[in-house]
Amino acid sequence: MSNSAKIIIVLTVITLFSGGVLALLDNFTAPKIKAHQEEVKNRALRAALPDNDRVQEVTKGDYRFYAAYRGDEMVALAFEASGGGYQSELRLMVGVTPDFSTITGAVILEQVETPGLGTKIQEDPANKENPGWFMGQFTGLRTEPEISYVKNEEPGNDHEVRAITGATISSKAVVNILNEHIKKAEAAWNE
Amino acid sequence: MNLIVVFISAALINNFVLSQFLGICPFVGVSKKMDSAFSMGIAVTFVMVIAAMVTWLIYYLVLVPFNLEILEYVSFILVIASLVQLVEMFIRKVSKPLYDALGIFLPLITTNCAILGLALYAILNEYNFLQTLAYAVGAGAGFTLALVIMAGIREELELVEVPRAFKGAAITMVIAGSLALAFMGFAGLI
Amino acid sequence: MKEKPAIQEFIKGLWDENPVLVQLLGLCPTLAVTVSAENGLAMGVAATFVLVCSSFLVSLLRNVIPNQVRIASYIVIIATFVTIADRFLAAYTPEISKSLGPFIPLIIVNCMILGRQEAFASKNKLGRSLLDALGMGAGFTLALLVLSSVREVLGSGTWFGMDIMWASFSTWKVMSLPPGAFLTLGCMIAAANWINRRRQT
Numbered sequence: 354m355s356n357s358a359k360i361i362i363v364l365t366v367i368t369l370f371s372g373g374v375l376a377l378l379d380n381f382t383a384p385k386i387k388a389h390q391e392e393v394k395n396r397a398l399r400a401a402l403p404d405n406d407r408v409q410e411v412t413k414g415d416y417r418f419y420a421a422y423r424g425d426e427m428v429a430l431a432f433e434a435s436g437g438g439y440q441s442e443l444r445l446m447v448g449v450t451p452d453f454s455t456i457t458g459a460v461i462l463e464q465v466e467t468p469g470l471g472t473k474i475q476e477d478p479a480n481k482e483n484p485g486w487f488m489g490q491f492t493g494l495r496t497e498p499e500i501s502y503v504k505n506e507e508p509g510n511d512h513e514v515r516a517i518t519g520a521t522i523s524s525k526a527v528v529n530i531l532n533e534h535i536k537k538a539e540a541a542w543n544e
Numbered sequence: 545m546n547l548i549v550v551f552i553s554a555a556l557i558n559n560f561v562l563s564q565f566l567g568i569c570p571f572v573g574v575s576k577k578m579d580s581a582f583s584m585g586i587a588v589t590f591v592m593v594i595a596a597m598v599t600w601l602i603y604y605l606v607l608v609p610f611n612l613e614i615l616e617y618v619s620f621i622l623v624i625a626s627l628v629q630l631v632e633m634f635i636r637k638v639s640k641p642l643y644d645a646l647g648i649f650l651p652l653i654t655t656n657c658a659i660l661g662l663a664l665y666a667i668l669n670e671y672n673f674l675q676t677l678a679y680a681v682g683a684g685a686g687f688t689l690a691l692v693i694m695a696g697i698r699e700e701l702e703l704v705e706v707p708r709a710f711k712g713a714a715i716t717m718v719i720a721g722s723l724a725l726a727f728m729g730f731a732g733l734i
Numbered sequence: 735m736k737e738k739p740a741i742q743e744f745i746k747g748l749w750d751e752n753p754v755l756v757q758l759l760g761l762c763p764t765l766a767v768t769v770s771a772e773n774g775l776a777m778g779v780a781a782t783f784v785l786v787c788s789s790f791l792v793s794l795l796r797n798v799i800p801n802q803v804r805i806a807s808y809i810v811i812i813a814t815f816v817t818i819a820d821r822f823l824a825a826y827t828p829e830i831s832k833s834l835g836p837f838i839p840l841i842i843v844n845c846m847i848l849g850r851q852e853a854f855a856s857k858n859k860l861g862r863s864l865l866d867a868l869g870m871g872a873g874f875t876l877a878l879l880v881l882s883s884v885r886e887v888l889g890s891g892t893w894f895g896m897d898i899m900w901a902s903f904s905t906w907k908v909m910s911l912p913p914g915a916f917l918t919l920g921c922m923i924a925a926a927n928w929i930n931r932r933r934q935t
Contacts, residue, residue: 360800367807371618371814378821379614385825437549439731441558442669465835467911478890519907522731563912565766569845572758614821617839618813625809654805657762657843664836709928710920713758717920724913 393462394446401431401448401458414541421448429457430542434534438526441465447531449496453539459491459531464523471523487524490514491531499532547678550671554682556730560658561690562723567658571691572716574649581695582688587649589684591631592662595624596680599663600673620663628654658687693723743862747869753846754877754919755926760846763837764878765915771894774882776830778875780823780838782868784815785847789855789867796856808851809842816841846874877922884918885909 398408398419405421405428412418419431431448443464448457461475476484483489494500495512502516502524503509516524560566567588574584599620607613632650636643653659662683666676697719706715753759763781768774788811792799799807820838823831831838841847850870855863886892889909891899908914 356800356802360803363799364803364807364810367810368618371810372615374814375614375618375817378818382821382825383614386821386828389825389828437553441553470907470910478892565762565912565915566840568761568765569759572761614817617817617820617842618810621809621813621842622806625806654843657840660843661762661836661840664839668836707924709924709931711927714920714924714927717916717923721913721916721920724911724916725908728911728913 397446397460397462398431398448400460401446402429403448403457405429414544416538416541418538418542427451430538431457432534432538433462434530434538436526436530436533438464439466439471439520439522443523443526443530445527445530447491447534449535449538453535453542454496456491456494456496456531456535459488459527461488461527466520466523470520473517473520474523474527477517487514487517488527496532496535500528502528547674550675550678551682551685554679555686555689556727559686559690559727559730560661560683561687562720562727564661566661567656567687570649570652570656571694571720572713574652575691575694575716576698578692578695578699580649581691583645584649585684585688585691586645588653588656588658588687589681591624591628591650591653592659592684592687593677593680594631595627595659596662596666596676597673598623598627600666600671600676603667616664616667621660624659624663625654658683690723694720740862740865743865744869744872747866747871747873748876749873751870752873752877752926753870754874754881755923756930757846757849758923759849760844760874761919763840763844764874764881765912765919767834767837768878768882768885768915769889769910770833770886770892771879771882772830773833774878775875776823776827777834777837778871778878780819780834781841781844781847781874782871783819784812784841785850785871785874786864786867787815788812788847788851789863790860792851792855793858793860793863799856804856805848805852808848808856812847812851813842846870881915881918881922885914889914 402408402419402421405423407422408431409420409422410417411420416432420427421429421431429448429450430453431446433444434447435442435444437443443466444462445459446462447459449455450457464472464475466472466474473479474487477486478484480486490508491500491514494514497512500512500514501510502514504516504521505518506515508515514524514528554560558564561568561571570584570588575581602619602623603616607616607619628650635650662680666679669679671679694716698716701715701719710718747753749756751757754761754764760781763777767777788808791811792808795807816839819841820831823834823838850867854866858866883893886894887898888906889911891897891903891905906914909918
């Protein structure tokens with residue numbers, strides 16, 4: 354057998370084997386990975402939206418809205434908001450009342466912030482009772498005139514949150530993303 | 545996100561070497577001399593830009609339409625490996641001086657994780673084609689910058705008494721640590 | 735040449751030819767994921783899995799694969815096992831998979847793994863190749879575990895997520911950040927150099 358024929362055969366067999374193994378693997382793991390992503394989304398929706406009977410998905414403009422209904426009345430809307438954090442992109446799920454004036458809840462879907470500093474926006478190990486205190490502050494927050502943050506003191510107004518010491522930029526990023534996207538989403542929703 | 549932001553973010557804030565830890569091997573290996581560090585940086589940037597474009601096209605024109613995302617890693621690394629060979633042959637044919645300058649670095653680039661890392665991050669960040677391009681140029685510029693700074697410091701280091709245990713890789717790591725600290729100053733730039 | 739005892743192939747990876755501290759291979763994941771001991775361990779185990787499986791297959795096929803395409807074949811084999819590891823982590827331990835991010839696929843270009851195929855598995859019998867791969871994997875995991883433990887304990891005051899430092903301990907934030915990785919690894923390499931020179935004299 355000539356050498357080049359051997360090369361072609363060996364390479365083909367190896368790639369076929371690789372493709373076959375991976376196809377099997379895909380069948381086996383893809384549903385699990387998908388289920389996990391669903392679960393993450395549903396958990397985020399539960400945290401961002403108040404108690405509801407059903408959630409309906411509506412796409413308007415650039416946004417996909419999750420509208421929560423209690424009976425026939427729409428009680429809140431949730432949508433994804435993303436933007437630049439300290440190191441890379443932050444993705445949030447935020448819920449607001451139908452008039453976009455008050456936040457019903459906000460959670461972080463994805464963040465790759467500095468471990469031990471920026472990651473405190475999601476989980477602050479220093480606060481044992483309530484490690485998620487930072488995002489918790491957004492529940493019930495007014496969005497007008499706009500969300501702002503204060504450092505090293507308790508927030509005095511109903512549109513202020515307290516920034517995390519040592520993670521000001523990440524805290525600020527969350528506030529900016531929310532301000533920007535709540536306005537844009539409101540425009541998209543009312544179109 | 546506009547292209548300049550992508551570029552600056554890749555070059556400075558998320559510098560491939562100093563904050564993403566990609567391409568450490570050539571960073572340690574090829575940063576003794578200024579001119580070879582610069583050549584290596586250019587060679588890597590060159591391959592990065594081409595590899596990023598080709599892998600982007602493969603992912604969105606072949607893998608996604610046929611639902612073959614599971615083959616992402618296998619196909620990317622094969623493409624990068626053959627691309628490096630092609631680039632090497634091409635440069636040898638077209639420009640002798642360029643080949644002399646970059647040639648010896650090209651084979652090393654296949655296993656440079658910065659290339660595969662770039663391709664993977666471009667997909668992960670859901671960049672479009674132009675953003676991928678800006679990202680590749682930025683990452684390459686950042687890589688070159690880190691390599692050249694390091695080479696500059698190491699040339700000076702030749703004249704300094706370093707504790708024996710720290711000679712070589714260990715002191716390089718410590719210096720890289722200080723550089724990384726300096727580069728952290730860029731965070732929050734955008 | 736006299737055959738070395740087979741167990742030697744395993745032991746050399748732990749210290750004398752430790753991939754991270756002595757050979758300086760596979761540094762990218764070493765530095766990037768070692769923010770917490772859990773990540774370091776997961777990375778070590780994933781890389782060991784890929785290394786052992788690839789060495790097994792490469793050693794098995796060492797007389798079949800033509801010389802000209804050996805690197806391409808190794809890369810395909812490695813990439814296949816990496817995909818397997820990646821998908822398994824994503825399906826069963828989504829948290830770890832997320833925090834390791836693209837560094838799982840980057841095991842493909844971990845020079846340690848390709849290096850072992852080229853330098854060892856393609857030239858040695860199955861048993862020895864497996865022992866060599868296990869030894870290298872264990873050495874890699876060990877180095878990662880030490881590095882990540884130092885960084886997690888000093889940087890966040892925890893180890894595997896458990897609080898272990900005294901209450902007034904103020905964390906060295908820089909250890910969780912990129913500079914901390916470079917500094918710690920630099921000191922570890924220096925320590926390894928120092929110990930090795932001591933032993934020689």
